[in-house]
Amino acid sequence: MFYSQSDEWSRTLLLYDSALKEINTRIEIMNNDFKLAHQYNPIEHVTSRIKSTQSIAKKIRKLNLELTVENIVRYVNDVAGIRIICSFTSDIYRLAELLKRQSDIRVLRVKDYIQNPKPNGYMSYHMIVAVPVFLSDRMVETKVEIQIRTIAMDFWASLEHKIYYKFEGKAPDHIRRELKECAELVTFLDRKMLSINEEIKEYAMAQELREYQEMSEEAANSETEVVTVESVKLAKRIPAELPTVEILYEELEGMQDEKQHGDKKTGNSADSYTDKVPFLSEMFPGGKKKKKKEAGAT
Ligand code: 0O2
Secondary structure (H helix, E strand, O other): OHHHHHHHHHHHHHHHHHHHHHHHHHHHHHHHHHHHOOOOOOOOEEEEEEHHHHHHHHHHHHOOOOOOOHHHHOOOOOOOOEEEEEOOOHHHHHHHHHHHHHOOOEEEEEEEEOOOOOOOOOOOEEEEEEEEEOOOOOOOEEEEEEEEEEEEHHHHHHHHHHHHOOOOOOOHHHHHHHHHHHHHHHHHHHHHHHHHHHHHHHHHHHHHHHHHHHHHHHHHOOOOOOOOHHHHHHHHHHOOOOHHHHHHHHHHHHHHHHHHHHOOOOOOOHHHHHHOOHHHHOOOOOOOOOOOOOOOOO
């Protein structure tokens, strides 16, 4: 690169570095939120890097271009790169969707090497996105390449990368064949792991449902009715994504109706709710204290 462009390159590198920080933070937030909502962590780990100057120069040479900052910014899409390693293939698409939904992220290109693996067997989901970077005097949209793949896909890609470099891109046929076979095993393994995970989830759900039913039977025979968010979610099969408070309101409105139509008494706002849902008195401190139902009342 020309010496006269070194300042411009330093400013450009600052943009790429900031864009990586932006995306990394968003991924971390999504992962934490997901963990809270679903008690499940879809991301195994995340790595990020700024492409080395040698690799950038190699790519620019391959494209038959002059090595200038303008050409790098315009034609090298992966100067800033993030790799997200997920547990299951389904997590890959879920995360990609969540990123696409962020209103200020512009998806420039998607390459789905999972649906369409490369001839050598390479599998990964690639997105080139533009993310806004706010400097002291302006905003600059900056490109980041996001690669999302499973642990098994990543394992394969790392080994293949090493072998590719070892043979300088000219690996013997039988090694290429064997690598392709390994890629097929990776697909098999990912599918198998996903189906085992689905089975475990179903088993856990059935178990919780059984416990809920037992709890409901016990509650029916006792004086106080106990409703927990988990039991409501399970009983109504409400998607876990719905915020807890919304579920409560939905359930409570149902109870309110039931109460009004059942004994003709008019319940009133949080006060009457707290009668039925003991822990709500903590959320609505103004409400009545927990009461036991009158003996014999329905
Ligand atoms: P490195 O060392 O990771 O930086 P584009 O200009 O974006 O259209 P490109 O760069 O071929 O063209 O895009 P693509 O196909 O999305 O690949 C970008 C990156 O994906 C590569 O970057 C690799 O990291 C990875 N990749 C793609 N194909 C393979 C493959 O067959 N095997 C392995 N192991 N990784 C692959 P770089 O710049 O090649 O390398």
